[in-house]
Amino acid sequence: MSSHALHEIFYPDSIAVVGASRDQTKRGFRSIQKLLEDGYVGAIYPINPKESEILGLKCYASLGDIPGNVDLVLVCTPAKTLPQVIEQCGRKGAKGAVVLAGGFAEAGDDGRRLQDEMVRVAQRCNVRIVGPNTSGVFNTHKACNIVGFSNLKKGGIGLLSQSGNMALSLVTEAEANGHIGLSTYVGIGNESDIQFDEYLDYFAEDENTKAVVAYVEGMNNGRVFLNALRRITRKKPVVLYKSGRTSAGRSSAKSHTGALAGDYAVSEGVLRQAGAVLARKSDEILSLAEALSLLKPLASRRVAVLADGGGHATIAADALSEQGLTLASLSRETQQRLSAILPPSAAVANPVDVAGGTDANPAIFADCARILLEDPQVDGLLITGLYGGYGVRFSQSLTPIEMQTSSRIAEMLETYGKPIIVHSLYGSLYADLRPAPLTCIREAGVPVYDSLELAVRCMLALAEFGETQRRPSADAEGQAVRSPAFETVLASCRREHRTVVLEHEARQALADAGVPMPAPAILASSPHEAVAAFERLASVPVAMKIVSRDIIHKSDVGGVRLNVGSPDEVRQAFETIVANGRKHVQDPDITGVLVTPMAPKGGVEIIIGVVRDPTYGPVMMFGLGGILVEVLKDVVFRSLPLTQDDAHRMLAEIRASEILNGVRGAAPTDKDALVRLMMGISALCSAFPEIAELDLNPVLAYSSGVAILDARILLEDVGATTPQ
Template identity: 50%
Template sequence: MELAPPLPRTSPLHDFLAPGSIAIIGASTDPTKRGYKAMVGLIKDGYPGAIYPINPKVDNVLGVRTYATLDDIPGPVDLALICTPAATVPGLVADCGRKGVKGAAILASGFRETGPAGARLEQQVLAAAREGGVRLIGPNTSGMFNLHKKVNLLALANVKPGNIGFISQSGNMLLSLVLEAEHNGHVGFSTYVGPGNQTDIGFNDYLRYLGEDPDTRVATFYVEGFRDGQRFLHNAREITAVKPVVVYKSGATEQGKKAASSHTGALAGSYAMTVDLLRQVGVSVVQHSNEILPVAEGLGLLQHAPGKRVAVVSDGGGQATIASDRIIEAGLELAELGEATKKRLGAILLPQASPVNPVDVAGSSDANPALLADCLAIVADDDNVDAVFLVGMFGGYHIRFAEDLLGGEMRGAESMIELARRIDKPVVVYSLYAPVKPPALRRLHEAGLPVYTSIEYAVRVLAALGERGVYLQDAANQAPLPAMMPNDATLAIFAAAQAEARNLFEFEAKTLLRAHGVDVPAEALVRNVDELDEVAARFGDRPLVMKVVSKDILHKSDAGGVKLNLHGRAALREAFDQIIGSCHAYKPAADIKGVLITPMARKGIEVIIGVSRDPIFGPVLMFGLGGIFVEILEDVAFRAIPLSRYAARSMVEQIRARRILQGARGEAAVDKEALVDLLLKVSSIVAAYPQLAELDLNPVILYEDGYAIVDARVIVNQTVLNPKDEA
């Protein structure tokens, strides 16, 4: 499939990741040194640009004239590879600035990742780079290559040019993928960079470069920790609209997060949150490292599927069943084939074959393997099918049965290639003979049809294609909603809280919500017992809740500060006295403003909506089941603020408990549109008020006709001024 129109070239990284000239600072005649290996890589690959080895002690390295310093080089330098120890780097980067070098890749470790002294040295390097206008790769980078430009600074052998761009915080992960690609025989790479400490250039910058690079059809990342997650998400939203982006995020466990931090000095963050935020902007996230190359290859070749409905054609019932299981587990669907499709299949298959999905040809192809291509063409013509999956032993018929079947397999391969070119639906192949690379499978691979060695790999690719297709189709609903306009009354509430060094009272938090269109139940703040009669008359016979209002009592129930199911004046007076007495006993010095009285919410489905400001990704919204469920099941979804309507709907559909919201065991389904509207309003409110550090609505009770916000808590950022004050 063809790519969308390319993005305009705006990244400054093109100037030195596709360099016209390279200086190797620390070029060496010692074959064990990186300054030697980099020279070998450039010379062996036939780099056409100027190579300038820097070494004052020798006349040449591998026959290339050396220079004592950068200043001695007669021409311009686009990229400098610095192969010398950490202590020398600040001065060398300053030299690069004076020479006009556009980018410098720093191999040395011994910086921020080693402690305070290393961090200070790293800041010196950054200061020198900023002063001289030099962009930095690393330090602590494993290096880089751009194979289409014959720039191979890692001197890797047997790695071929291709369409996969790869940015990895692990050099060993690159080596793993290179070896895997060599075994595959058809996969190649465009650009690789080890970002190292990301002192200057971060993942977001590399994403922009790969998104604009015409030689890259899929941008792939191994990430231990982001440093500017907000910018990465911003860039990813634009890049994924034109080409796939694949991310493997390590640090899924507490132990993994600690390892990531000690390895790179990066903040690893919450794994579940990071995965959700990446998927929010169209990134394909893989959960296992051995899926990186298969998914990158499949997305690079096929780009996307129209949807998630898969048709399986198999020459074996067992593998058809396995494929069906994996498809459902991956969140895909087995396409419901139309009657016309079944009739067409029945006309060419043996009577014992099954024309329903999964289609089991049941021996029909034993004497004519090209028949499988005919079956693929028939199911691909069905409007209910988004992707076609061939499962079985295609390519190995001439090995298993008779050599004269090779011709039929080759004809079948050509028919499959023609089918893939004709339709806008991906054709994915799993063959148990893939490891031995028979001629028909080699032909498929050479023509751009991926062939996988396991059903699991193939299904993961199908899932990535389907998820990307669904994301692209709903692009109209993916524009983030703008922030609401702050109003003066709410700004005054925040200002008062900041002046008193406290968080918002519950009634203030609800006032904030109510002021911006959120449906909040009526309530009354009562400061003394004489006000209770008026409140009782106002709410009538409805059962009421009474809660203490005090900045000094955070856990109201623990202090005896909550009373439920109150009816009438007498009950209200008794509850008021009990709450005041209990709270003073719990904390004698507590400043009690009064009590908050509101009608009790009727029974419904409890959910939680929370907001926090993540140090990497900025404001993030969380949604899940409320009450005890959120702590026990951890069944929650995260999205970065601001939300789009697509993002709000998708997080409601993401949680495992979504069937409860749909109405389990005869219960009415909740009002999902009201819930989506609430999520969007919360997002817009948080975007409008930087003083809001955290928000917790727990529980929110969902009904078939709306919702009720039972409790609202807002943590105030005491260091952020009102926007009007800042102006």
């Protein structure tokens, strides 16, 4: 049994209902009714000083009057009563209280004060609180149902939801399916006491939970949540649906990274990094959890398709490719074995189309499945078409054969340890409409779907969870590295009350932190010094950029000149750059002009940035850079500190990742150099929480090495002036 601190709350041997009622429309009645109907074997204590009994159970005037112990208290009374009720819970020795009432922090300042008072009492009395403003909890394995949902089926899927209606939707879908069973449900509520991460840790240890569904709208502490997610996904899969995917970007952001970090892309990146399987549609959530709770994860993305028609075979191949899965290359031996039992018209290269070879004898499906699963290049099998409905489509005499075939195929799950998923056009969501062979194979542990695209999405989830299981844990490679140079920069910024790290300072700090900065850069405070820098660099041509605490976007104010190739041009460029800065910004504090050699031609423009997300803390962005970055938005995010595996995955996940591999005869970019750069940035930003935003845009990625063309660092505002 689990030793988690929340175990006794969700496996209570006794339950008290404060606010018990005879009114059949109230939770104080329905909760007791459901406990009795579902066969809860523990003690039930209704609390109502005005009643003597409810539903045949003796009523008590208060918690203190109960003669026995109480593990869990369901509180159905108004918000204002809670501090007093929680204190009574503590005196009674109750482990937890489920608080249904609203009117707390979500209702304004008065509600916040009331919630804080309730939590203070709970902490003093050692009572843990679920909620408030929760829909309740249930545990089917304990028959503890104080939510009031009907027809709950025992199973291995745990539910965490910040929406009662979303939970009801999933429970209703599970009931309609007929095969999907649930373990424990928790309505998160306000998280006044027990936090989201604690529920994840509980599910990680709960022996009756095989997979977890989490519906998330927001979280109190994103960093703690991510850490808990990493812990549980090392053991069990978590299907997570994050709502609020279309939120607007932060208008106050001063960098490209900040402007791009305000939408769902951040959540998507960091949650997947932590191991969650993300559901993108609400109607796929339960199906993903079902597949993950039943099947072993894929050892790779190589999948075989077994179809009884060319149409489904082609659609399956397309869907697998679109989802990032791979059609396994079948060995010559496998193809020869298939040819020996299928008609000449059959396609025996993946996808396999039996071409009518099963019409008279569906048992051949099992023979083909065995051959495919024995191929070492195949790590998963997708059966698609009208399997299970041959008795409906052709002759009822085929149904007994399909029943035997279903049992044979299901046995292969254990024999080969590879996942099998069935798509059937007879695989209705509603179990009572499915032909018996499909019910048979589902009861034996093979999931069945009536949507081919959904079946493929579930196969992808098995691949993603397998990759999470094999992913190396974060280690010293992602640790923070203090930079003495940046310590000096910070001291200067604090002394001068500024949030902008000047570019020459940023370059020095990055180099000191181990970030490769191959091109030298010289700060000039006069035209004469600019010419001297040009001659010292002995490089033709050079780039020149304004350096000012008051000017962040240099090119927007005419503060950049490229391909400057002579002393006269350098002198003129310096004067023009400074004049433009003063023209566009009132009384700017101009430190000087940075002179640096022009980067070699060619290369792919990249942007790498870091922003302090208000939910998840420091996150890194990677994508195609340049002036169109905010239009194309081809970027991905990860939480810091980064691992090398994280960095490599970021390179592969942008939509234009093939550009990094070289297109139209171009050489591949130096991905190892990009990864080293990203790891250096991760180490610096992890060490210095003072960094609010960092932009390297553009970075030119070459076939050998990288060149940082512009470096921008902004600090947390501690009363400094705001740049333009």
